Amino acid sequence: MGEKSVQKKQYIVETARKVFMEKGYKNVTMKDIVEACDISRGGLYLYFEGTAEIFEAVLKMESEEKDDVFSENVTEETMVTDILMMFLKEQKKELLRRKNNLTTASYEFYFENSKNRKIRDEYPRKRFEQATETLAALIEEGMQNGEFYEVDAQMMARNIMFLIEGMKVSSQTMGITEEMVDQEFAYIVQNLVAEEE
Amino acid sequence: MGEKSVQKKQYIVETARKVFMEKGYKNVTMKDIVEACDISRGGLYLYFEGTAEIFEAVLKMESEEKDDVFSENVTEETMVTDILMMFLKEQKKELLRRKNNLTTASYEFYFENSKNRKIRDEYPRKRFEQATETLAALIEEGMQNGEFYEVDAQMMARNIMFLIEGMKVSSQTMGITEEMVDQEFAYIVQNLVAEEE
Amino acid sequence: MGEKSVQKKQYIVETARKVFMEKGYKNVTMKDIVEACDISRGGLYLYFEGTAEIFEAVLKMESEEKDDVFSENVTEETMVTDILMMFLKEQKKELLRRKNNLTTASYEFYFENSKNRKIRDEYPRKRFEQATETLAALIEEGMQNGEFYEVDAQMMARNIMFLIEGMKVSSQTMGITEEMVDQEFAYIVQNLVAEEE
Amino acid sequence: MGEKSVQKKQYIVETARKVFMEKGYKNVTMKDIVEACDISRGGLYLYFEGTAEIFEAVLKMESEEKDDVFSENVTEETMVTDILMMFLKEQKKELLRRKNNLTTASYEFYFENSKNRKIRDEYPRKRFEQATETLAALIEEGMQNGEFYEVDAQMMARNIMFLIEGMKVSSQTMGITEEMVDQEFAYIVQNLVAEEE
């Protein structure tokens, strides 16, 4: 595949991403994507075999682009508590974002492929585990420099991740308010950050 | 609709329930249900206008049948801690049940109807809020008789529910192990139940 | 068929008539009539084999009930011109009646059965010929007592009937105004009635 | 839609036209047209959304193809009376044509859409008014050069059109004979054309 083809593929993935954000995963047809991309029906099939493959490409792009809040804007001296705060702020933003949100589509895709080990391991699990690891490391660090209480870092990290996952899915089903997010996040911080005296 | 019809409607809902457990919500067609019920195409339409209506009937049935763990097997003298344990055990059972599981279908249905206030309020929100209320009342009681630490009961209840929600959705996407459930639930108990001395 | 059955059949025909006025002929299903009559599906089939038979019964009823403007309110001394005027007035009323109008349904029924000699002869042709005959007789009479010009009565009658037929169908397709009807009828009268001097 | 598609669309319209002539409007299904055209089910939907759209295309084609008897075969010196005769002859041919006749289908279509202003104005009304205008202009001309009696041209034209409309619909319901047409047309001519002396 030449240079040009790579660009076109990239273009399709980016355009399809918007469609998935709008309509979820299962509601999107090849026709929808063809129309959004303004390319030919046959043309799309030259690059992708179906919506599943396209959505996987979207997920791959997402995970590559993902800004790592833990590495950005962070210098040696940044306090661990501040990094945690930034992480939570970022999560809050995502939780409350109504549009430009790939959450529903992703869940639908994961459900559809829950028996496909490759997909399951590569996307939802990987995402969850990586975040958990990073968070655990952060907590560890916070504990070491006395910012955080002594806890089981791994355990705590996973707990936070499940909590966020629960809020994320709830935001797509029953809806959640900013107040609810704030309360939950305050609870996390309160259980973690040692009060300065 | 006569006596007989009510029975048949009930039969359809029960049969459809199995189909939804097997295939999720969006993958199920009227044809699937017709075949599962072994009735005629037109016959099904006498009772339901489409899969959405059938699924709603399934949800309604579910919520009516739902065994209330808080009220069963509970006498005046049962310790609050034990009731909590029973609740968590029940949740664990549901979280780990691979088959006979309406979770995926429910999420798909909620996603599909997330902009439909009636559905959103009547099912996912109601379910969440009722469970939260009951749990909060339980925590309150545990606090009063000294079994539980002093916490913000409402807050704690919601936190637990989001956690369970997170685990529930994770069980359908990346999968979770019994060990993970045990750890999380242990964490909950540890944060709540005052150790006897 | 007993007394009671005759009444029920009559009731069905009358009710169906309203449905046909509302929806035309081809758009009406057995279901529509069952619902309008509030009887059982099977019950309707005891009396009629299908919509065609019902509509024929409606037509039969119509032709029996039809008030004969030529015989009502007419005494020996009534002027022929006045009878003509009454006839035209009656036609005008029918032409302009938007609702309670069986015209469209009738045409649809006639079209459907245009190759059925029995239907064709019994309804549209009979209706047309009877009206033509009566009109011709009237014109004849008018000519004899000097109220009307000398014309070919048969010819003139048929001409008038075709004209009315044209306006009738036009009223159901492109629509016609009261003014148009008045002009056409004035033209008829002017060609027929000798001016008194 | 490319060159090729335009041809195919044209082909569909022409083929469908025959089907409508055969079966009327309401009796024709997409399947009928698919089979007549010998194309695939889905293929037809690439060009038309339903029978209504196809029939409208047929009507459009008809009105574009319509040979204008007033402009053909007419030189400066042709007598107005002769043009009128040609017009009536043309009408007669149409009235008596049993097959290849779109009349029934058109009426059915107009009935179905009688509340749709766009359709009503664009087809039955336009057709009627245009014909009336042309006829009125012809009569006017005939009056000016002394071929016709002095009459209200507009009035007369409309009268003739309603008469023809009445015969047209009658030909589809009760049926009409050549003799009847001749008599009516003779009557028209007699009322219009001044006898040469």
Add this chain to the structure above:
DNA sequence: CATGAATGAGAGTTCATTCAT
């Protein structure tokens, strides 16, 4: 006579996928 649940044929419509150009 009367009921109304049940049937199954058939219409409408949409989509993934192919293939000649």
Add this chain to the structure above:
DNA sequence: GATGAATGAACTCTCATTCAT
């Protein structure tokens, strides 16, 4: 590579008609 017309399978939904009660 790219196009977009074409296909046909699959689904939704509605009705006329039957039949056990």
